[in-house]
Amino acid sequence: MTDMQTSSTPTAALHPLDQALALEGTGPGRYQGRITQAYWNMVGPYGGLTAALVLEAVMRHPDLLGEPVALTVNYAAALAEGAFTVEATPVRTTRSTQHWTISVLQAGADGGAPQVATTATVLTAQRRETWSGADLPMPEVPGWAECAPVPPVFPVQWLQRYEMRPVAGMLPAQWDGSEHDSTTQLWVRDAPARPLDFPSLAALADVFYPRIWRRRALRVPAGTVSMTVYFHAGAELLARTGDAPLLGQARAQAFHNGFFDQTGQLWNEAGTLLATTHQIVYYKE
Amino acid sequence: MTDMQTSSTPTAALHPLDQALALEGTGPGRYQGRITQAYWNMVGPYGGLTAALVLEAVMRHPDLLGEPVALTVNYAAALAEGAFTVEATPVRTTRSTQHWTISVLQAGADGGAPQVATTATVLTAQRRETWSGADLPMPEVPGWAECAPVPPVFPVQWLQRYEMRPVAGMLPAQWDGSEHDSTTQLWVRDAPARPLDFPSLAALADVFYPRIWRRRALRVPAGTVSMTVYFHAGAELLARTGDAPLLGQARAQAFHNGFFDQTGQLWNEAGTLLATTHQIVYYKE
Numbered sequence: 001m002t003d004m005q006t007s008s009t010p011t012a013a014l015h016p017l018d019q020a021l022a023l024e025g026t027g028p029g030r031y032q033g034r035i036t037q038a039y040w041n042m043v044g045p046y047g048g049l050t051a052a053l054v055l056e057a058v059m060r061h062p063d064l065l066g067e068p069v070a071l072t073v074n075y076a077a078a079l080a081e082g083a084f085t086v087e088a089t090p091v092r093t094t095r096s097t098q099h100w101t102i103s104v105l106q107a108g109a110d111g112g113a114p115q116v117a118t119t120a121t122v123l124t125a126q127r128r129e130t131w132s133g134a135d136l137p138m139p140e141v142p143g144w145a146e147c148a149p150v151p152p153v154f155p156v157q158w159l160q161r162y163e164m165r166p167v168a169g170m171l172p173a174q175w176d177g178s179e180h181d182s183t184t185q186l187w188v189r190d191a192p193a194r195p196l197d198f199p200s201l202a203a204l205a206d207v208f209y210p211r212i213w214r215r216r217a218l219r220v221p222a223g224t225v226s227m228t229v230y231f232h233a234g235a236e237l238l239a240r241t242g243d244a245p246l247l248g249q250a251r252a253q254a255f256h257n258g259f260f261d262q263t264g265q266l267w268n269e270a271g272t273l274l275a276t277t278h279q280i281v282y283y284k285e
Numbered sequence: 286m287t288d289m290q291t292s293s294t295p296t297a298a299l300h301p302l303d304q305a306l307a308l309e310g311t312g313p314g315r316y317q318g319r320i321t322q323a324y325w326n327m328v329g330p331y332g333g334l335t336a337a338l339v340l341e342a343v344m345r346h347p348d349l350l351g352e353p354v355a356l357t358v359n360y361a362a363a364l365a366e367g368a369f370t371v372e373a374t375p376v377r378t379t380r381s382t383q384h385w386t387i388s389v390l391q392a393g394a395d396g397g398a399p400q401v402a403t404t405a406t407v408l409t410a411q412r413r414e415t416w417s418g419a420d421l422p423m424p425e426v427p428g429w430a431e432c433a434p435v436p437p438v439f440p441v442q443w444l445q446r447y448e449m450r451p452v453a454g455m456l457p458a459q460w461d462g463s464e465h466d467s468t469t470q471l472w473v474r475d476a477p478a479r480p481l482d483f484p485s486l487a488a489l490a491d492v493f494y495p496r497i498w499r500r501r502a503l504r505v506p507a508g509t510v511s512m513t514v515y516f517h518a519g520a521e522l523l524a525r526t527g528d529a530p531l532l533g534q535a536r537a538q539a540f541h542n543g544f545f546d547q548t549g550q551l552w553n554e555a556g557t558l559l560a561t562t563h564q565i566v567y568y569k570e
Contacts, residue, residue: 119386132540278515
């Protein structure tokens with residue numbers, strides 16, 4: 001962190017996401033960073049930020065082969081404000097693919113030995129150009145410019161890090177326990193706007209509020225315990241998408257005794273499906 | 286393995302899946318097993334079997350808390366016939382959840398030091414009874430009894446371990462490069478029939494042939510590199526489902542430069558969504 005803060009780029013000019021993703025190498029595949037209030041959620045940082053941090057550690061590794069294809073993040077414990085260590089290990093490398101395991105560690109509140117707070121696996125690959133195609137067209141919805149931005153619906157920091165423009169299925173107007181389908185569609189981008197890359201796309205995969213809130217119109221406690229993101233774009237396409245908004249869509253498939261799933265998609269304005277994502281979410285009632 | 290073979294239950298009476306899942310404890314969270322031809326695919330065992338093995342190792346661990354909720358398996362390298370070691374570690378346990386990391390190791394063909402062939406993460410949890418519901422009803426399709434079984438379409442061993450009754454979207458009749466949507470629906474159960482449990486359900490999540498074959502009517506090389514399964518049922522419901530068939534449905538969302546995704550569901554005959562699953566698959570053209 002010291003390096004960054006004393007570099008010639010003033011900290012004030014750095015995007016909040018880039019500040020949050022600042023990592024200092026302390027050994028092979030081992031980095032230190034710091035959790036701040038910038039992306040704070042209820043009891044820890046925004047889960048999308050943790051996903052971005054995991055991916056950032058892989059992408060900084062000197063032995064990296066290719067680009068991210070798949071990411072699974074397991075939220076074993078809430079991260080606290082302050083220093084953390086992230087370890088990224090390439091466990092198996094073939095000619096064109098590389099499998100990674102990643103851990104985020106943090107000392108306990110009592111200052112004890114660091115404990116694993118997050119586990120993750122990542123697949124990176126050197127892609128070759130092949131026939132490509134989508135099997136899920138972008139839904140026909142009003143464009144970003146036609147949709148009105150909404151202010152953050154809850155006073156949590158991370159919601160201020162995104163501009164969201166609801167299309168359909170936003171938070172229930174009344175918490176009355178009436179049942180609805182669980183689908184949400186919204187336009188979203190970083191706030192302030194920031195050119196898209198793999199870590200920011202991973203973070204965007206987690207922007208959807210808990211599906212149980214919409215399904216039941218009840219604001220019960222809920223939190224993601226595992227999220228998977230599949231990337232269907234290379235760095236070049238992400239760069240071409242730039243800081244334009246993405247269309248996000250998410251729905252649940254099943255709610256069962258304390259855990260529900262969410263399946264989602266993120267398209268760019270041109271209608272290209274950049275990422276598909278799934279998560280399993282704890283809920284209490 | 287020796288224990289099993291000398292036990293009072295004759296080996297011949299064991300279901301092929303139970304034979305394949307036989308593990309011998311060799312240390313805390315450390316087990317040895319053996320890959321045979323029983324579930325052999327093209328260049329290694331059926332990916333669903335590897336998923337089941339990973340889960341079996343977790344479920345045999347003396348410190349296990351609760352039941353499986355989520356499983357991600359990364360196929361880093363093909364497993365070979367012969368002995369393997371699986372290591373399952375509970376990295377973080379809370380009051381009601383437990384996060385696991387798992388590795389399957391096997392000595393290289395040159396007899397060198399064991400290498401990681403498979404990585405995985407598992408979430409287990411002690412569920413409490415809550416409001417539960419589905420958001421994706423089972424499609425209306427002809428029942429198991431109304432659909433005709435098909436013989437294995439390729440001469441690979443694992444296809445003989447399942448009885449499949451296609452409903453829609455089976456293999457193209459002609460490999461002519463004509464484009465189709467990627468959806469497949471089929472009834473499926475273990476052959477011979479076997480009472481459903483978590484490992485066998487995990488294995489069933491991988492029964493769908495590669496979506497690219499259907500999407501393009503071209504039989505190009507393809508192989509799963511990562512699969513995630515979310516369980517929406519407890520052991521009791523699986524036991525109640527017994528050895529009855531499940532309805533499986535799978536489709537792709539995007540195909541991009543060598544990797545496509547698959548999203549799928551498995552319902553029991555009563556229409557309860559038991560598991561949802563996703564995978565990312567390598568393809569070559």
